[in-house]
Amino acid sequence: MSAADQPVNQNSAPVRIERVFQRFTLGQRWEHLILIVSFTILFLTGIPQKYRFTEWSQWLLSTPQRVYWVRQIHHTAALLLTAGVLYHLGNALVLMARRRLSSDMFPTFQDVRDAWQMLRYLLFLTREKPAFGKYNFEQKFTYWFLFFGLGIMVVSGFILWFPEVVTRFLPGGVVPAAFLAHSNEAVIAAIFIVVWHFFHVHFQRLNLSMFTGKLSEEEMRLYHANEFERLTGEKADLDETKGGSQ
Amino acid sequence: MRKIKLPALAAGLIASALALSWALLVLIVSVRPAQADGLAQETEKYCLSCHGNPDLKMTLPSGEQVSLYISAEDLQHSVHSPAGIECEACHTEIKTYPHPPITYTTRREMARTYYLACQKCHSSNYAKTQDSMHAQAAAAGNLDAPVCTDCHGAHNVRPPDEPRALISTTCGKCHTQINQDYVQSVHGGDLLTQDNPDVPVCTDCHGVHNIQDPRTAQFRVETPDLCARCHADAERMSKYGLSADVYGLYNLSWHGVDVAVYKAKWPTIWHESAVCTDCHGIHNIRRTSDPASKVNPANLLSTCQECHPGVGANWTAAWIGHNRIDPQRTPFLYYTEVFYRSLTPIVLWASILYVALQILHAAVERVRRSLP
Numbered sequence: 001m002s003a004a005d006q007p008v009n010q011n012s013a014p015v016r017i018e019r020v021f022q023r024f025t026l027g028q029r030w031e032h033l034i035l036i037v038s039f040t041i042l043f044l045t046g047i048p049q050k051y052r053f054t055e056w057s058q059w060l061l062s063t064p065q066r067v068y069w070v071r072q073i074h075h076t077a078a079l080l081l082t083a084g085v086l087y088h089l090g091n092a093l094v095l096m097a098r099r100r101l102s103s104d105m106f107p108t109f110q111d112v113r114d115a116w117q118m119l120r121y122l123l124f125l126t127r128e129k130p131a132f133g134k135y136n137f138e139q140k141f142t143y144w145f146l147f148f149g150l151g152i153m154v155v156s157g158f159i160l161w162f163p164e165v166v167t168r169f170l171p172g173g174v175v176p177a178a179f180l181a182h183s184n185e186a187v188i189a190a191i192f193i194v195v196w197h198f199f200h201v202h203f204q205r206l207n208l209s210m211f212t213g214k215l216s217e218e219e220m221r222l223y224h225a226n227e228f229e230r231l232t233g234e235k236a237d238l239d240e241t242k243g244g245s246q
Numbered sequence: 247m248r249k250i251k252l253p254a255l256a257a258g259l260i261a262s263a264l265a266l267s268w269a270l271l272v273l274i275v276s277v278r279p280a281q282a283d284g285l286a287q288e289t290e291k292y293c294l295s296c297h298g299n300p301d302l303k304m305t306l307p308s309g310e311q312v313s314l315y316i317s318a319e320d321l322q323h324s325v326h327s328p329a330g331i332e333c334e335a336c337h338t339e340i341k342t343y344p345h346p347p348i349t350y351t352t353r354r355e356m357a358r359t360y361y362l363a364c365q366k367c368h369s370s371n372y373a374k375t376q377d378s379m380h381a382q383a384a385a386a387g388n389l390d391a392p393v394c395t396d397c398h399g400a401h402n403v404r405p406p407d408e409p410r411a412l413i414s415t416t417c418g419k420c421h422t423q424i425n426q427d428y429v430q431s432v433h434g435g436d437l438l439t440q441d442n443p444d445v446p447v448c449t450d451c452h453g454v455h456n457i458q459d460p461r462t463a464q465f466r467v468e469t470p471d472l473c474a475r476c477h478a479d480a481e482r483m484s485k486y487g488l489s490a491d492v493y494g495l496y497n498l499s500w501h502g503v504d505v506a507v508y509k510a511k512w513p514t515i516w517h518e519s520a521v522c523t524d525c526h527g528i529h530n531i532r533r534t535s536d537p538a539s540k541v542n543p544a545n546l547l548s549t550c551q552e553c554h555p556g557v558g559a560n561w562t563a564a565w566i567g568h569n570r571i572d573p574q575r576t577p578f579l580y581y582t583e584v585f586y587r588s589l590t591p592i593v594l595w596a597s598i599l600y601v602a603l604q605i606l607h608a609a610v611e612r613v614r615r616s617l618p
Binding site for chain 2: 064121122167170171172173175176177180184185188191192195199204
């Protein structure tokens with residue numbers, strides 16, 4: 001609660017200097033970029049395979065060679081995504097072993113309370129917005145939705161890629177199940193990203209912290225008040241006009 | 247003399263018209279039964295006065311001996327002779343005795359010369375045969391490739407499908423191995439033992455006169471549609487306790503989707519994705535419960551291994567069969583579907599609703615702020 005371990009300007013001058021707060025490490029930003037690139041390629045090469053009877057798919061997959069190449073690209077991007085996923089999990093395991101894995105992303109009961117208050121706020125039942133920590137419940141939901149979604153995509157994808165090998169260890173029934181899951185989950189993940197994630201980081205407010213790695217002091221005060229207070233020991237509310245953000 | 251009375255002229259005209267009509271009527275009435283009796287045959291008896299001798303034969307330039315005996319009984323039971331079609335309708339060059347000298351050197355050449363007469367009456371079927379696999383084989387030099395008379399007979403032409411089993415016997419004269427497979431199959435067995443009209447004979451799948459090469463990429467990708475002509479017919483399948491969903495469910499499978507795409511887009515490009523006959527067999531299709539069936543549970547794995555070499559015992563369960571999703575048969579698939587039908591849409595819709603609420607709230611706030 002007391003010490004601010006972030007670079008905070010102590011020599012308060014008459015000019016108020018806007019402080020910036022590190023939000024994502026360089027590694028995390030790379031992971032996100034790899035995720036964007038691989039997911040986009042996988043989506044663009046996967047959807048024509050899912051909807052093979054539509055005209056646009058047949059226009060794209062106009063020859064057997066194109067089907068072959070689209071699959072090659074899909075598999076290559078799948079390897080990239082898998083590498084990203086393995087790095088992410090491996091990194092988490094290493095941090096966990098060193099007891100240094102941050103608990104910021106794990107859901108808590110506070111998230112349920114926050115979501116409930118947020119819902120009341122959106123329905124005009126209260127004027128108080130909940131104050132959030134480093135990651136609010138929306139951001140945690142994004143992470144965990146895609147965590148499991150990508151998990152399903154990677155596992156089912158490899159079952160479909162190597163069904164003959166997989167059925168040596170697993171029952172044959174997992175193959176058609178993987179086919180169904182891969183096909184459905186892809187569309188669900190894409191809808192979720194566009195509706196939920198794009199809305200929150202592009203339309204509601206432009207939040208580029210995943211690329212810059214940083215949040216401004218104002219953003220911290222407004223959207224991550226608890227985290228700001230924890231880091232600086234100051235009150236997040238600057239004054240009456242700014243605080244409520246109504 | 248010169249003055250002919252008008253009424254007399256009229257009477258004469260009427261009388262002659264009546265007489266003509268009477269004559270026509272008599273002609274029509276008398277001629278019709280004559281045809282049905284086969285009395286129109288003028289030359290047959292005359293020809294048979296020599297060709298009715300069972301020992302009549304000749305030696306061709308090739309050295310082959312050809313019997314020239316024609317059975318009167320064959321002719322009587324054929325479709326042609328009773329209809330008044332004369333010998334010379336086909337043997338067009340023979341009009342007199344002694345006959346003109348023969349122009350062919352071998353027996354086969356003789357057959358290939360005379361069968362050309364069929365097109366005089368059966369021009370459309372003849373034209374179809376010219377488009378057939380058999381005509382291609384002949385053009386490539388195989389003179390044994392069948393002509394009309396090889397299947398239909400020459401002097402003893404009868405309805406080719408009475409009984410229907412006659413068709414497979416006819417084709418089996420050359421395609422012996424295939425016919426042996428066929429008579430032991432579920433289709434051929436029912437044909438021979440019950441003359442079952444529901445089972446296919448050769449011509450139902452291969453066509454009749456314009457039979458095409460069944461080994462082409464196009465024939466291959468069209469195979470599921472071919473089988474579906476009967477096997478997607480619920481009424482016909484229900485008689486045998488068979489599912490009529492097999493075609494529809496196949497079309498949803500990995501194999502089926504692949505084949506359907508090739509059929510629609512690249513029918514001439516060979517593609518290996520399994521069609522019905524790859525698993526069930528072609529002419530030797532048997533009941534699934536038959537231990538000799540390629541898709542009998544005991545044989546299924548080795549059938550899969552024809553295309554998927556080295557797959558393990560679990561592999562067969564990856565094929566959901568021609569079955570609907572079911573918690574007992576395909577639990578993994580069933581619960582995956584339940585998951586994507588229930589939980590996931592709820593979560594997705596909740597997310598969408600939440601975002602919609604956020605947009606709504608922001609819009610209301612904006613309006614509120616703009617008010618005084």
